[in-house]
Amino acid sequence: MNTRSxxxxxxxxxxxxxxxxxxxxxxxxxxxxxxISEVHGMAQRGGSVVTHVRYGTKxxxxxxxxxxxxxxxxxxxxxALRWIHFLKPDGRAIINSQEIEPMSVxxxxxxxxxxxxxxxxxxxxGTVFFDALSVAQELGNVRVANxxxxxxxxxxxxxxxxxxxxxxxxxxxPKTVDINLKAFRRGYNLEVS
Amino acid sequence: MKKLMLGxxxxxxxxxxAGVRVATAYPGTPSTEITEFAAKYDEIYAEWSPNxxxxxxxxxxxxxxxARAMAAMKHVGLNxxxxxxxxxxYTGVNAGLVVIVADDPGMxxxxxEQDSRYYARAAQIPMLEPADSQEALDFVKLAFExxxxxxxxxxxxxxxxxxxxxxxxTLGQRADIPLKEYKKLPEKxxxxxxxxxxxxxxxxxxxxxxxxxxxxxxxxxxxMGDTSIGIIASGIAYQYAKEALPNASFLKLGMVNPLPQRxxxxxxxxxxxLYVVEELEPVLEEQIKSWGIAITGKEIFPVQGELSANMxxxxxxxxxxxxxxxxxxxxxxxxMCPGCPHRGIYYVMQKLRLHATGDIGCYTLGALPPxxxxxxxxxxxxxxxxxxxxEKARGRDFSxxxxxxxxxxxxxxxxxxxxxxxxYNRGASTVVILDNSTTGMTGHQDHPGTGRTLKGEAVPPxxxxxxxxxxxxxxxxxxxxxxxxxxxxxxREETQREEPSVIIAQRPCALLSREVKAPVSxxxxxxxxxxxxLHLGCPAIEKKIQGMHINHTLCNGCGLCLKVCKFxxxxxAGE
Numbered sequence: 001m002n003t004r005s006x007x008x009x010x011x012x013x014x015x016x017x018x019x020x021x022x023x024x025x026x027x028x029x030x031x032x033x034x035x036i037s038e039v040h041g042m043a044q045r046g047g048s049v050v051t052h053v054r055y056g057t058k059x060x061x062x063x064x065x066x067x068x069x070x071x072x073x074x075x076x077x078x079x080a081l082r083w084i085h086f087l088k089p090d091g092r093a094i095i096n097s098q099e100i101e102p103m104s105v106x107x108x109x110x111x112x113x114x115x116x117x118x119x120x121x122x123x124x125x126g127t128v129f130f131d132a133l134s135v136a137q138e139l140g141n142v143r144v145a146n147x148x149x150x151x152x153x154x155x156x157x158x159x160x161x162x163x164x165x166x167x168x169x170x171x172x173x174p175k176t177v178d179i180n181l182k183a184f185r186r187g188y189n190l191e192v193s
Numbered sequence: 194m195k196k197l198m199l200g201x202x203x204x205x206x207x208x209x210x211a212g213v214r215v216a217t218a219y220p221g222t223p224s225t226e227i228t229e230f231a232a233k234y235d236e237i238y239a240e241w242s243p244n245x246x247x248x249x250x251x252x253x254x255x256x257x258x259x260a261r262a263m264a265a266m267k268h269v270g271l272n273x274x275x276x277x278x279x280x281x282x283y284t285g286v287n288a289g290l291v292v293i294v295a296d297d298p299g300m301x302x303x304x305x306e307q308d309s310r311y312y313a314r315a316a317q318i319p320m321l322e323p324a325d326s327q328e329a330l331d332f333v334k335l336a337f338e339x340x341x342x343x344x345x346x347x348x349x350x351x352x353x354x355x356x357x358x359x360x361x362x363t364l365g366q367r368a369d370i371p372l373k374e375y376k377k378l379p380e381k382x383x384x385x386x387x388x389x390x391x392x393x394x395x396x397x398x399x400x401x402x403x404x405x406x407x408x409x410x411x412x413x414x415x416x417m418g419d420t421s422i423g424i425i426a427s428g429i430a431y432q433y434a435k436e437a438l439p440n441a442s443f444l445k446l447g448m449v450n451p452l453p454q455r456x457x458x459x460x461x462x463x464x465x466x467l468y469v470v471e472e473l474e475p476v477l478e479e480q481i482k483s484w485g486i487a488i489t490g491k492e493i494f495p496v497q498g499e500l501s502a503n504m505x506x507x508x509x510x511x512x513x514x515x516x517x518x519x520x521x522x523x524x525x526x527x528x529m530c531p532g533c534p535h536r537g538i539y540y541v542m543q544k545l546r547l548h549a550t551g552d553i554g555c556y557t558l559g560a561l562p563p564x565x566x567x568x569x570x571x572x573x574x575x576x577x578x579x580x581x582x583x584e585k586a587r588g589r590d591f592s593x594x595x596x597x598x599x600x601x602x603x604x605x606x607x608x609x610x611x612x613x614x615x616x617y618n619r620g621a622s623t624v625v626i627l628d629n630s631t632t633g634m635t636g637h638q639d640h641p642g643t644g645r646t647l648k649g650e651a652v653p654p655x656x657x658x659x660x661x662x663x664x665x666x667x668x669x670x671x672x673x674x675x676x677x678x679x680x681x682x683x684x685r686e687e688t689q690r691e692e693p694s695v696i697i698a699q700r701p702c703a704l705l706s707r708e709v710k711a712p713v714s715x716x717x718x719x720x721x722x723x724x725x726x727l728h729l730g731c732p733a734i735e736k737k738i739q740g741m742h743i744n745h746t747l748c749n750g751c752g753l754c755l756k757v758c759k760f761x762x763x764x765x766a767g768e
């Protein structure tokens with residue numbers, strides 16, 4: 001199989017690393033070669049963060065090049081637009097509706113962009129917006145927003161949900177397995193075309 | 194067993210399988226996780242040393258004493274450890290000694306992007322460079338064999354994308370490597386001039402032997418494909434090139450010092466056009482060209498930043514990828530966290546319009562707007578020496594408006610010697626130690642001041658006040674950085690003194706603190722939109738059209754904004 005690429009983006013502290021761990025576990029379990037690249041250190045402190053996940057028969061580079069990603073999984077709306085040019089022309093985007101203002105906006109140097117959704121749809125018609133934070137809040141733990149988003153991702157991919165659930169169980173803290181699986185199901189049951 | 198592993202974890206696994214008994218380090222991105230993972234093996238004694246020089250010296254001692262030993266550091270850490278490195282090259286080893294150095298092309302988390310391969314050449318030490326996690330594991334094991342066979346320390350160079358990428362590895366068993374006999378060998382281990390002159394001859398012999406053996410070493414391999422393009426590459430650059438041009442012919446180098454001249458000449462003869470693809474400096478290129486081989490490298494590739502598969506496809510094959518331009522959006526650089534204890538100090542420093550020499554850590558982020566609290570950042574520990582230098586250059590009037598700002602871990606790493614200099618040479622600097630009880634930026638590692646070791650044992654913490662007094666500083670005071678009035682009083686008084694002084698701002702890192710407080714809110718009826726709270730640079734306080742707003746998903750309830758609001762418009766829920 002040709003190498004496939006999933007780019008995960010967000011703001012440092014949002015839990016993007018957990019999403020990449022779930023994907024890593026899943027693809028290893030399915031027998032693929034897998035490479036995941038993430039940046040630690042300074043960028044984690046509330047900055048723009050990105051994780052590259054690639055899988056296939058044989059993966060060379062751990063990095064996704066602009067114009068080549070199959071899927072963009074975004075935890076924040078402006079970050080989605082920042083990285084959307086990494087998608088290939090027929091790529092899909094799954095975007096958490098949350099907005100987090102960067103310091104430059106907080107200070108009034110810039111405005112948080114208006115009509116983000118319109119600009120995103122113009123760049124990628126196959127975009128799914130999903131309010132993962134509200135789902136997580138309804139379930140009583142804002143930290144499970146990332147598993148809810150993974151649920152939407154699972155919906156778009158040709159892998160049985162049981163395999164995803166196994167990967168989630170292997171990665172999340174044991175005490176939070178139930179709530180994470182609930183969040184995953186909420187995302188997975190989203191009606192998407 | 195197969196497992197997905199971070200490059201850094203695979204290095205630790207390789208050390209475990211190679212029978213390593215001692216692993217040392219000072220934390221530094223992108224190398225930190227190596228020693229954290231090594232510490233998880235009961236068979237390995239692992240420690241955070243106060244700095245990289247000490248880390249390497251401990252590893253050298255262990256090697257001389259007969260145990261396989263490893264020291265790990267980031268590229269700039271190797272500068273600190275360079276002194277022992279250059280001389281252990283002369284002494285050689287008893288049991289194997291491997292030094293891991295993690296470079297950071299593109300400077301994701303560093304102050305420069307120096308190329309550590311020059312150290313291998315300058316110190317005459319063999320260097321291996323893995324390209325993924327499996328190679329990281331395998332190369333560590335090979336490095337220990339080479340170290341003992343050729344009586345030399347061995348360097349392993351990582352770059353961020355190998356250190357912080359996960360790929361699949363096959364795990365092996367730990368080798369049973371007994372302690373080697375310890376012998377007193379002054380002619381080998383005491384590097385005074387007469388002995389060192391003889392050892393230098395041995396170093397040259399060893400490097401020649403290694404260079405001869407390099408062409409037959411399994412980690413240097415030719416992968417013949419289309420012979421119109423031949424590519425010489427190592428490490429992550431090999432992966433990028435392979436991604437871009439999978440059908441080309443490759444000479445993949447696992448050892449980047451010394452180079453396998455015979456193998457390179459043979460490969461050059463088999464291909465029509467030869468390229469060298471390497472990140473940062475033309476280290477391979479200059480050597481290959483010096484042998485009269487025609488090769489293209491930095492004529493088409495940059496010496497700064499990272500390479501990429503797209504760039505290689507375009508530069509070598511003329512194949513430009515049609516990519517939508519990136520959108521123009523507000524930047525999102527990293528920021529100090531909500532509840533960060535540094536914010537209190539920086540707010541007051543900004544208010545008093547103090548100049549500040551800064552240092553390396555999360556608090557370097559205080560250079561950015563709105564706090565703009567520090568003027569400089571050069572290297573670990575530099576803040577104190579630089580403040581002293583500024584005072585000597587511009588006089589006491591200037592230095593009364595100047596402080597040095599340094600973290601607790603950084604102070605222990607290399608701030609102490611700077612402070613001794615201030616005392617000894619009659620300076621009057623004021624040093625602010627931002628003591629958040631951890632090594633924050635690299636992800637919360639312990640250090641001699643925290644009272645815990647890397648192995649999780651409780652130990653008596655270094656008493657900073659006593660240490661500073663012992664140096665000869667009479668004025669040391671401890672403040673809570675969130676008590677803004679105390680901070681202001683301390684800064685005003687200490688900067689005016691005609692002798693050196695230290696203010697220790699003590700409050701644990703917001704990410705470590707277990708204290709959970711209710712978030713605070715702004716009462717829009719009381720708020721006058723003066724914007725003072727925005728000067729704190731807290732990511733939770735947002736400026737909306739209707740006024741200031743506090744984002745409760747980010748606010749950790751530290752309450753610092755309550756203290757700066759003159760109108761009492763900010764309140765904690767339930768109060």
